[in-house]
Amino acid sequence: MVCFEEFNNSNHTPLCLTSCGHSLCKLCATDILRRGNGTINCPACRAATQAKTVEELKKNYSVLSLFEVWTSLKSVKEQVCEECEKCAAVVHCVVEDADLCASCNEKLHSSNVQKKHQRVPVLEKPVMVPKCKDHAGKDLDLLCLSCDGLCCFLCKDYGSHQGHNVTLRSKGVELLMKKLEGNTSQLTKKVKTIEDTLKQSNDIQKEIIKSADIAKEQVNQAVSKIIKDLEMQSQSLKKEVDDYLTAFQSSQKSIVASLTDIKAVS
Helix, strand or coil, rough: CCCCCCCCEEECCCCECCCCCCCEEHHHHHHHHHHHCCCECCCCCCCCEECCCCHHHCHHHHHHHHHHHHHHHHHCCEECCCCCCEEECCCEHHHHHHCCHHHHHHHHHCCCCHHHHCCEEHCCCCCCCECCCCCCECCCCCEEECCCECHHHHHHHCCCCCCCCCCEEHHHHHHHHHHHHHHHHHHHHHHHHHHHHHHHHHHHHHHHHHHHHHHHHHHHHHHHHHHHHHHHHHHHHHHHHHHHHHHHHHHHHHHHHHHHHHHHHH
């Protein structure tokens, strides 16, 4: 069983199963690995991945990045006005960094100064760039291709990603999308191979069952013939015994009669 919780970058981090390319969250992978004694059977295709700990499985940054984008879009769609907290937000004030409904937008930007605030539709507001945990205030503008992780410029020049192959985050998303498409293509081929193997296995199983049924019928026929032959031999042997007993009794009667005649003459 899997939890069906949304992926995130903590307990539900997506981990890639090496045998099939499917992803499981860290908690589910840990639970399945514990119950499987070192084996994770993929809930989607049942392919087996061997691992001692979940730390051996790589984080699926492609899935995580796509999920972060989806989460951002989802939060935009569900955004309500930050002022009245009732109506749907339609405008984003860049200066105040606030999402507002039409009514609150007019009310809060009624003065000459506030009218100059840059405002854009909510769907076009700037996407929040995640911050670096190692360098306070620095945006994670880069994607490290060596580690498949986000980093800032200080990480690249002086930190843990120094000397690594990096690219801009926007370019990295394109690369991740292409990589994901490639992984999807490979996964489709693997699924097709598994399906073909399963079909062959089912066909072989049907042939084995058919052969087993034929063999059972042949055994039943052979046993029936043996039993019939034994019964015939039994009847024949019984008849021979009866004939021998009848002949013996007749011979005995003849001997007794002869003795009687001899005694009479004497």
